[in-house]
Amino acid sequence: MAKYDAIVIGAGHNGLVTAAYLAKAGKKILVLERRPVIGGIAASEEIIAGFKYATCAHLAGAFAPAIVSELNLQKHGLEILALDPLMFAPSLDGKPLLIPREQIRAIEEIRRHSARDAEKFAEFCALTKKLSEFLLTLYSLPLPDRATPGEFNPMELVKAAWKFHRLGKKEMYEFLRILPMSMADLLGEWFANEALKAAIAAASMLGSFVGPRQQGTAYNFLYHQHGAGTGAFRAAGLVRGGMSRIPHALSLAAQQRGAEIRTDAEVTTVTTKNGRATGVVLANGTEFAADVVISSVDVKKTFLKLVEPTYIDPQFLLQVKNIRARGTVAKVNLALDALPNFKSSTAKAAELGGIIHVGPTMEYLERAADDAKYGRVSEQPFLEITIPSISDPSLAPAGKHVMSVWMQSAPYHLKNGGWSKQRDALGDTVVSLIEEYAPGFKNSILHRQVLSPLDLERTYGLTEGHLYHAELALDQIFFMRPVPGWSRYHTPIDHLYLCGSGTHPGGGVTGLPGYYAAKEILKSLKRKAP
Numbered sequence: 001m002a003k004y005d006a007i008v009i010g011a012g013h014n015g016l017v018t019a020a021y022l023a024k025a026g027k028k029i030l031v032l033e034r035r036p037v038i039g040g041i042a043a044s045e046e047i048i049a050g051f052k053y054a055t056c057a058h059l060a061g062a063f064a065p066a067i068v069s070e071l072n073l074q075k076h077g078l079e080i081l082a083l084d085p086l087m088f089a090p091s092l093d094g095k096p097l098l099i100p101r102e103q104i105r106a107i108e109e110i111r112r113h114s115a116r117d118a119e120k121f122a123e124f125c126a127l128t129k130k131l132s133e134f135l136l137t138l139y140s141l142p143l144p145d146r147a148t149p150g151e152f153n154p155m156e157l158v159k160a161a162w163k164f165h166r167l168g169k170k171e172m173y174e175f176l177r178i179l180p181m182s183m184a185d186l187l188g189e190w191f192a193n194e195a196l197k198a199a200i201a202a203a204s205m206l207g208s209f210v211g212p213r214q215q216g217t218a219y220n221f222l223y224h225q226h227g228a229g230t231g232a233f234r235a236a237g238l239v240r241g242g243m244s245r246i247p248h249a250l251s252l253a254a255q256q257r258g259a260e261i262r263t264d265a266e267v268t269t270v271t272t273k274n275g276r277a278t279g280v281v282l283a284n285g286t287e288f289a290a291d292v293v294i295s296s297v298d299v300k301k302t303f304l305k306l307v308e309p310t311y312i313d314p315q316f317l318l319q320v321k322n323i324r325a326r327g328t329v330a331k332v333n334l335a336l337d338a339l340p341n342f343k344s345s346t347a348k349a350a351e352l353g354g355i356i357h358v359g360p361t362m363e364y365l366e367r368a369a370d371d372a373k374y375g376r377v378s379e380q381p382f383l384e385i386t387i388p389s390i391s392d393p394s395l396a397p398a399g400k401h402v403m404s405v406w407m408q409s410a411p412y413h414l415k416n417g418g419w420s421k422q423r424d425a426l427g428d429t430v431v432s433l434i435e436e437y438a439p440g441f442k443n444s445i446l447h448r449q450v451l452s453p454l455d456l457e458r459t460y461g462l463t464e465g466h467l468y469h470a471e472l473a474l475d476q477i478f479f480m481r482p483v484p485g486w487s488r489y490h491t492p493i494d495h496l497y498l499c500g501s502g503t504h505p506g507g508g509v510t511g512l513p514g515y516y517a518a519k520e521i522l523k524s525l526k527r528k529a530p
Helices: 013-024 065-070 103-111 115-139 154-166 169-178 183-190 194-204 217-223 245-256 299-306 314-321 362-373 419-437 453-460 512-528
Strands: 003-009 029-032 044-048 051-054 080-082 087-089 097-099 237-239 260-262 267-273 276-282 287-295 329-336 355-358 382-386 401-408 445-451 496-498
Touching: 003 013, 003 276, 013 029, 013 245, 013 512, 029 287, 044 445, 051 329, 051 401, 051 445, 087 194, 097 103, 097 194, 103 115, 115 154, 115 169, 115 183, 115 217, 154 169, 183 194, 183 217, 183 362, 194 217, 194 355, 194 362, 245 260, 267 287, 267 299, 287 512, 299 314, 329 419, 329 453, 355 419, 362 382, 362 401, 382 419, 401 419, 419 445, 419 453, 445 453, 496 512
Parallel strands: 003 029, 003 287, 029 260, 087 355, 287 496
Antiparallel strands: 044 051, 080 237, 087 097, 267 276, 276 287, 329 401, 329 445, 355 382, 382 401
């Protein structure tokens, strides 16, 4: 039986980040991926000849710069393209909201809708950007963990407290006040124009089961400002060559340092002996042994399907079962014969190169979320659209385009009927809604792929179709992610670790869970070395 220092389950971006750092440290690494392609949700696939879809995630501006630098990913072909404009929100009355990347230009565009809001925009951006940067500082803290009770260093808290003090009196107060707020309440204090408020509030809903009036959604908003965010519109960027360039670059960085990556290799069991992980068994019966096993798949799947439950404390299993991971997002990928012609006298191709936001008011966004609460697919959904082929023509044949649409809300658990019957209806709803804003759009569609939350579960192994493995809510972050007391990637089974989006600090294409997990695993191995 082949023996490795560590086996990583899943070749998504977090699993590959962890593998690359462990390989960099000289460890013998094996990465096992269930699908025939690597990348997990950060994959690009040519579903129709000549059109390269970002089949799941379509933006990566929040991918950690430290990972890019330390693993030299640019050398391996990774280039993240900044969005400009940041957002285009079409309107049925032909008066869209355009937010260019340059703040001065953004303020002038906002002034066309509200002079009052234009005056406040820069101050709002500065405040929320400062708060999100401090939040990122908190993520690097070694949180208390049951597996290493004596390792917590209070001096780290002292350093964080000093950084908090340096925010300034006003910002300290605002950080504590804003974190548990609803996004609707926060924006109501700053802005009046509904189109602007709804466009900003979109980041507070991403992957969430609730609308912007729910308490705690302001945290979700700040979370999505990591990276090159402006403080009002989330950190976002397109990847030249498609999203798969991220896992491709990571795989090269890992393999250059000796890591082995196998696809079509589904792990069905994590083997254990005397309370310690010893290896894995594949669906075809092949076994591999390892000193350490690291799971980048979601926490529920890891403990409810891959590990024999009799080896785990029932209370821990109950906490895992109670993790809220209610998928409400569907994905529609389209091959287009031409760009959509939105109701606007100014909507040129260059203005459609960023995020296209469909969700005109706060009430509209809230009602879309309400549908999911009651088991319904929203008939007036919130859409986040990108057309990456505008910035990167290599993704489609000359003159053609690919469109990526995230649709909310579409609950995993439907009250009436199943997804086999409602999948096409969802696709029709999305296309019809875009048609309202861009007449003639339907006639430009060459191919359509619809992924329901159930499809996301079956294709990408996301329990209940949740992109982040677990909701980003105040009771499921920091030392409570994935469950209280187990935030530092350890598990109750010795030498079994976690590194996926369901761990601290959370989901999205940031690479941070894999980054922090690798650091903790290397420290742990050093402590346990004879």
